[in-house]
């Protein structure tokens with residue numbers, strides 16, 4: 001068996017719910033309030049283990065606030081785990097917060113060179129791809145030498161995506177960015193992701209769009225209450241999530257919204273899930289036309 005490209009073992013991170021609370025001198029000197037449970041500490045992700053092989057596309061599913069983005073940031077190395085470990089073999093192209101890397105005082109052109117070099121592109125690489133980046137981002141020529149602070153948020157996201165689309169990194173971490181822009185731009189993004197997957201790259205996708213998850217992923221990690229409830233085919237993961245959501249709504253006496261949510265999107269209300277521990281469908285279920293890849297550890301009830 002080939003070595004996994006991404007491997008997480010007992011992964012966990014602890015956040016403080018009251019991170020803005022200022023501690024008094026006595027607390028600081030005595031260290032009071034530190035340690036587990038201090039200042040409302042909680043574990044959005046804990047004891048999560050999985051392996052992802054080259055060429056797999058894995059979706060992370062779960063209601064709002066279950067740690068999907070946190071898990072992606074742990075894989076990206078943006079967050080450091082408090083427990084366990086995560087290893088990624090190969091360079092990572094993070095499509096997390098596409099606007100975040102830009103400096104508002106620099107022009108679009110300067111930002112392309114700055115952010116491109118931060119992603120490891122050489123000046124020559126960027127020179128060669130500059131026009132393609134600007135074309136992809138659909139930026140009018142007059143804007144490219146204007147400070148990015150004058151760009152709309154859509155323009156910044158388009159420029160961010162256009163830049164990342166040029167990276168040849170083998171691992172893609174995608175958080176919601178496929179939902180940006182108008183229909184035409186989204187189609188370009190889909191085309192780019194499909195091309196990257198066809199190249200044999202590995203992708204982990206967090207999305208509130210069930211359609212996007214089904215379109216790209218063969219495998220789903222279902223996060224529930226900060227832990228990995230299921231590691232299975234994407235359809236089974238989505239169905240398990242849906243069942244839990246429906247069971248919870250029934251418990252609360254609310255009408256169920258069939259197909260209304262995907263991965264937490266329409267689930268903004270903080271609700272406690274209480275559903276089956278495993279899905280009823282075949283473990284390594286494949287979705288319709290997505291016959292490209294085999295789920296890695298597909299079917300394992302975590």
Ligand SMILES: Nc1ncnc2c1ncn2[C@@H]1O[C@H](COP(=O)(O)OP(=O)(O)OP(=O)(O)O)[C@@H](O)[C@H]1O
Nearest residue numbers: 015016017044063064065066067068069070071264
């Ligand atoms: N830096 C932070 N410090 C403290 N708490 C945080 C931090 N980042 C996220 N959280 C909290 O951790 C939990 C998990 O957040 P995360 O963004 O990973 O969830 P999510 O599943 O991606 O949610 P959504 O579907 O709404 O995007 C949430 O309760 C969130 O409020």
